[in-house]
Structures are given as structure tokens and as C-alpha cells.
Amino acid sequence: xxxxxxxxxxxxxxxxxxxxxxxxxxxxxxxxxxxxxxxxxxxxxxxxxxxxxxxxxxxxxxxxxxxxxxxxxxxxxxxxxxxxxxxxxxxxxxxxxxxxxxxxxxxxxxxxxxxxxxxxxxxx
Numbered sequence: 001x002x003x004x005x006x007x008x009x010x011x012x013x014x015x016x017x018x019x020x021x022x023x024x025x026x027x028x029x030x031x032x033x034x035x036x037x038x039x040x041x042x043x044x045x046x047x048x049x050x051x052x053x054x055x056x057x058x059x060x061x062x063x064x065x066x067x068x069x070x071x072x073x074x075x076x077x078x079x080x081x082x083x084x085x086x087x088x089x090x091x092x093x094x095x096x097x098x099x100x101x102x103x104x105x106x107x108x109x110x111x112x113x114x115x116x117x118x119x120x121x122x123x124x
Contacts, residue, residue, distance in 0.1 A: 003029040004048035004118050009039045011056040022107050036064040044072035049117045054081035065095045076117040
């Protein structure tokens, strides 16, 4: 059986690596990207979920959410930010984000959010 593949889009290499390690530890596959632009060059249908930072150079996580939604309807996106702002959270949720997590993210919250998304898609 093929593992669900989770895309991690994060400009901070330490956070990207730590998030990938956490996700692999629960038995899921990961592919990491340093920017939204790099991720958006991929075949988005390969991924069961995207975990993305909100604030990144170039395209933001909100941009990624919008573009990914246009290209691959139904692709779940979990957004993370170190700069929580209720207005940005409202925009994210209205734009279709499944979860909006504050950094540093509690690993259990990341795992439970991701597992809920995977279950809702019937991919795990």
C-alpha cells in the first residue's frame, strides 16, 4: 500500500526538516519544498495534504492556498505561522485551509490535525 504523501512548504530549513521528521515518524511519506513556487511546479494530485508556512519570501501560504485550490480542488492545506493574526486566520479558513496552527507548533497538534485530514480524505 502506498503511503499518503505530505508536502511541507517552509522557507526555514530547520522547521522544514523537523516537520518532515515528525510526519515520517507517524508512518507517512513527505516531500519538502523551500518555497511555494517550488511546490507549485509539482503535480499537486500526488499529495494527500500540504503543510505550509504563511509568511515566506515570494508567494505566501495564502497565495499557495488559493493557487493550489484552483489547480487541485480538494487538496487539504494546513497553514502554520509564527505571527498569528485573527484577520489572516479568517482569510485562511475562508480560503479553504483545514487548520491554522501557531508556531512553534505542538507536535501532537500537528499529528492530530494531519490525521484528521487524512481520515477525511479516506487516504489512511
